[in-house]
Amino acid sequence: MPExxxxxxxxxxxxxxxxxxxxxATEVRLPKLLRYSDFPDIDTLLGKELICARRRAKxxxxxxxxxxxxxxxxxxxxxxxxxxxxxRLTAGHPVPDPGGPYPHKSTHISFDFDTGWVLHLSDVxxxxxxxxxxxxAVDAFIAAQKFGPEAVGPHGITVEQLKxxxxxxxxxxxxxxxxxxxxxxxxxxxxxxALHRAKIHPMTPAKDVPPEVLPTLVGAIRWAIGTGIEQxxxxxxxxxxxxxxxxxxxxxxxGETCPVCGDEIIKIKVGQRGTYLCPTCQPEAVxxxxxxxxxxxxx
DNA sequence: TGCGTTGTTTCACC
DNA sequence: CGGTGAAACAACGC
Numbered sequence: 222m223p224e225x226x227x228x229x230x231x232x233x234x235x236x237x238x239x240x241x242x243x244x245x246a247t248e249v250r251l252p253k254l255l256r257y258s259d260f261p262d263i264d265t266l267l268g269k270e271l272i273c274a275r276r277r278a279k280x281x282x283x284x285x286x287x288x289x290x291x292x293x294x295x296x297x298x299x300x301x302x303x304x305x306x307x308x309r310l311t312a313g314h315p316v317p318d319p320g321g322p323y324p325h326k327s328t329h330i331s332f333d334f335d336t337g338w339v340l341h342l343s344d345v346x347x348x349x350x351x352x353x354x355x356x357x358a359v360d361a362f363i364a365a366q367k368f369g370p371e372a373v374g375p376h377g378i379t380v381e382q383l384k385x386x387x388x389x390x391x392x393x394x395x396x397x398x399x400x401x402x403x404x405x406x407x408x409x410x411x412x413x414x415a416l417h418r419a420k421i422h423p424m425t426p427a428k429d430v431p432p433e434v435l436p437t438l439v440g441a442i443r444w445a446i447g448t449g450i451e452q453x454x455x456x457x458x459x460x461x462x463x464x465x466x467x468x469x470x471x472x473x474x475x476g477e478t479c480p481v482c483g484d485e486i487i488k489i490k491v492g493q494r495g496t497y498l499c500p501t502c503q504p505e506a507v508x509x510x511x512x513x514x515x516x517x518x519x520x
Numbered sequence: 521t522g523c524g525t526t527g528t529t530t531c532a533c534c
Numbered sequence: 535c536g537g538t539g540a541a542a543c544a545a546c547g548c
Contacts, residue, residue, distance in 0.1 A: 279527080
């Protein structure tokens with residue numbers, strides 16, 4: 222379930238280990254992960270130097286010498302792991318045996334660098350992809366994704382931007398926030414956390430979130446994503462959260478107690494998505510005074 | 521063993 | 535054209 226914080230952690234790990242390193246060997250065990258690649262033969266990158274690691278939304282972008290770029294999308298269950306001697310740095314979805322040796326069953330691609338670091342890409346579900354492409358085609362590719370403002374950072378979404386995006390949408394606010402053209406980088410974990418923090422029921426029609434609550438919601442998004450980045454991503458295995466310092470507070474914690482009010486966290490479906498919330502902190506939208514109210518017969 | 525899983529795309533329809 | 539809701543899809547673990 223890599224979302225912005227997990228991808229940002231992956232970016233940071235690559236930046237802090239591989240900047241200036243040269244690729245000297247590759248092993249591809251599952252070529253289909255390169256299915257969208259302009260250069261299906263990964264050895265196009267052999268001998269090239271990694272010069273930059275950046276991120277847009279949930280896309281991880283690495284820039285290489287000789288005008289090449291390699292993009293990763295980790296999708297549901299991708300993971301990158303860097304190893305040298307006894308040291309190991311990992312970001313993304315946990316693999317079944319995190320302490321075991323790499324490569325393992327779901328490590329599909331490995332890169333050896335001249336500095337001794339080895340980059341392993343693992344993916345239990347195999348939905349992720351890697352694309353090697355000309356550097357000058359990256360901007361157009363990203364533009365085509367129609368990403369909205371980032372969730373955090375210098376170009377993080379503003380209250381005005383969010384207000385404009387939600388204004389005429391009747392879909393549940395949770396689904397609007399998962400729309401990458403509204404705000405880029407949020408996924409199912411952090412949207413649950415942000416809505417709980419802002420005390421908004423996920424089913425609330427997007428346009429019905431009161432304007433005075435929008436600054437709270439933007440703050441809650443920054444808090445959820447920011448906390449995720451600080452922690453190096455969230456650990457969710459088989460629908461169960463393994464919180465660090467109480468975070469995540471609700472996601473994948475059905476039946477546990479809400480840290481705010483002590484009520485029991487419940488799980489519902491919102492647009493096919495498993496959704497966790499506190500029924501006390503996040504009551505269903507109340508029909509406002511002045512609006513027409515309806516009563517079922519028999520009440 | 522069929523269900524659950526998520527980010528993303530596609531489709532029919534209003 | 536754009537919003538909506540639902541389905542599809544990738545493949546695996548349990």
